[in-house]
Amino acid sequence: MMVLYSGTTCPFSQRCRFVLFEKGMDFEVRDIDLYNKPEDISVMNPYGQVPILVERELILYESNIINEYIDERFPHPQLMPADPTMRARTRLFLFNFERELFSQVSILEDRNEVDAKTQEQARQKIRDGLAQIAPILTKNKYMLGEEFSMLDVAIAPLLWRLDHYGIELPKSAAPIQKYAERVFSRPAFIEALTPSEKVMRR
Ligand SMILES: N[C@@H](CCC(=O)N[C@@H](CS)C(=O)NCC(=O)O)C(=O)O
Incomplete structure (x- = not known):
């Protein structure tokens, strides 16, 4: 097991x-x-x-x-696409999530060690990063389209923590909120x- x-x-x-x-x-x-x-x-x-x-x-x-x-x-x-091109694109996205967003998440998780200015910069970078992703979600149900995938898994813990981290998204990121609710309502997410x-x- x-x-x-x-x-x-x-x-x-x-x-x-x-x-x-x-x-x-x-x-x-x-x-x-x-x-x-x-x-x-x-x-x-x-x-x-x-x-x-x-x-x-x-x-x-x-x-x-x-x-x-x-x-x-x-x-x-x-959860990873079957097609090699889509798999490669998914891995690239996962890499970008780590570089652009989760590097900042790690700063916010480490809050005792990090000064207020660095924390605020991290929040701002997350806001900007999510605003860039938002247009994908105006059309798509999930990150890759109709199918739930590893990308949705990877980003969900950040979306769940936005309030907790003190991050308010700009209006332009509204599609992200709707998308997040869709992911949060999955039985596995709740469990x-x-x-x-x-x-x-x-
Ligand atoms: N890149 C790692 C990050 C893991 C990570 O940052 N874990 C934190 C908790 S959220 C941890 O174990 N921190 C304890 C420590 O560094 O001493 C992953 O994706 O698994």
């Missing part, structure tokens, strides 16, 4: 919980206290971070790498929320 070491408020862990519930297979989630990390976390992941996935002798870290493994191991429903995440959004 797969075991996921997960942070109860960690957006990256939320991505993996979301995929595990979408697949509807057997797994165990172990909550890790990030303020008092067990020693084995740094043994399994040299960067000392969650999420970490363990399946027999396989140990994986990095949320997107974990999620691609789960997707290949349990192909239904498939994957921890009690601490449930209270992040009213």
Whole structure:
């Protein structure tokens, strides 16, 4: 059985919980206290971070790498597109999400260590990044079109935390709000929320 070491408020862990519930297979989630990390976390992941996935002798870290493994191991429903061109485009998008948006999310998650000005810059970069993505969602039901995919999984934890991070989107980003509600209403998304995440959004 797969075991996921997960942070109860960690957006990256939320991505993996979301995929595990979408697949509807057997797994165990172990909550890790990030303020008092067990020693084995740094043994399994040299960067000392969650999420970490363990399946027999396989140990994986990095949320997107974990999620691609789960997707290949349990192909239904498939979250990476089947077509090589679309798969490559999806990976490029995932890379851009990390570079443009989730680098800023990490700054906001690290709030004790980071000064107010850097936090405000991070919020602004997220606002700008999401405003750029918004036009895609005026036509599309999900990021790639009609089909729910890994891109929706990857971005959802950020959209869930916008209020929590103190980020208000500009009017031009309205399609994002509608899209977010669509993703948040998926049964797997709701099942994957921890009690601490449930209270992040009213
Ligand atoms: N790029 C990593 C980011 C993981 C990450 O930042 N995890 C944070 C919690 S949200 C963590 O474990 N922090 C503990 C630490 O760095 O000591 C991923 O996608 O999995």
